[in-house]
Amino acid sequence: MSDLNQDYPVVLAMTGASGAIYGVRLLQLLSRSGTEVHLTISPSGAAVIRQELDLEVDLNDADLLPLLRYVPKWSNPTGVSMLAGDLPAGDLAAQRANIHYHRYNDYFTPIASGSFRTSAMVVCPCSGSTLSGIAHASASNLIQRAAEVHLKEHRRLVLVPRETPLSVMQLENMQRVAAAGAVMLPAMPGWYHGVDSLDSLVDFIVSRILDQIGVDNSLIGRWGEA
Template sequence: MSETLAGKTTASDAASKQDRDLKDRGPVVLAMTGASGAIYGVRLLQILVHAGFEVHVTISPSGAAVIKQELGATVDIHSADVAGLLTLSPAWSTAAIEAPDASVLSRIHYHRYDDYFTPIASGSFRTQAMVVCPCSGSTLSGIARAAGSNLIQRAAEVHLKEHRKLVLVPRETPLSVLQLENMHRLAAAGAVILPAMPGWYHGVESLDSLVDFIVSRIMDQIGVDNSLIQRWGES
């Protein structure tokens, strides 16, 4: 039986408070586009929903193509079974993948990349943050120019105009002057440019360690506590 004594809070009370905090902070928008590094977006989705967050997902046609090419999974972007991404694990990975239950699945909301009549296309729909991971050069350009030519670009523009956290995760090398200019313009507008450049100082033991480094840094930026990596200066 759970009870709260003067000055003491039970574990169930703490869990209830955490659930309320998550709801108060709003959902996270996750867009996956056609840059290499699909595993970063898939892993981020897995971590967020199991942490209790509602996640609104949208995937571009090129994003689905990269998922197929790099991870061997087919995603129908018109009626995506994004729940399948929650158990997706590449052959080289040894990371533990937790099977989703009904409550976890209920936290995922999928939107077609060309559907503007969705909540995330409007600034009146409150969110905590948006992450474009991975972020292609064309998506970067479209957001920088406020082109709004698909839902991903429109939702990113919404986060900029509403002064909410927008994290863009490009994975490209080398970078052209035009790409650098787009990054500079977006950073000046308030976006966080977080290239998929994993560090090597956290006790790397596998490719999973490098993936989790980027996912951990993304979660830091959107204000989600995590212990995916050994942090510098922590024993």
């Protein structure tokens, strides 16, 4: 696995597993950190965003500002988490400028090519069908193709499944992509960091993703740190 180079952008893909909030929160924090993001969303991913977050995403011409300003109804308004909605409009516009959106079926985008340099790719959440397509190098859309690119170029690829329980085939697919160099990071939040809200459980997973792709964050209290 090559060293991470934060001068290059991060690819973020959202697919049709439950847990859309993880991907949206990750998008918010990447854009707020000034990280350049290349975003793509599958039709199933958009359907889950609609069902779980009550947000509509036009896959042909996505308006990303609703994702950047999204705050869950259950969020703790007094905490540091999930406060993207409190940012000034100008800041949100600047964050939007850090994001390049690509249609999931457009193979003529930069992230479909290994010659386009990136620091990492995250699939969050990662559906079982997406995992299978990546594991068997049988890309049927841009998301799976971009993931294959990251594996063949020996770049960081982080997959965030949320399915439970897991079948033998899914476990075999996870083993296969892990052996090829991907990081399997299931959405299994820990409880040792002073959990006081649903926000802190979401941020546990997002913090671990950011750690894997080299983006500094202080979302959670870390073990052994005051």
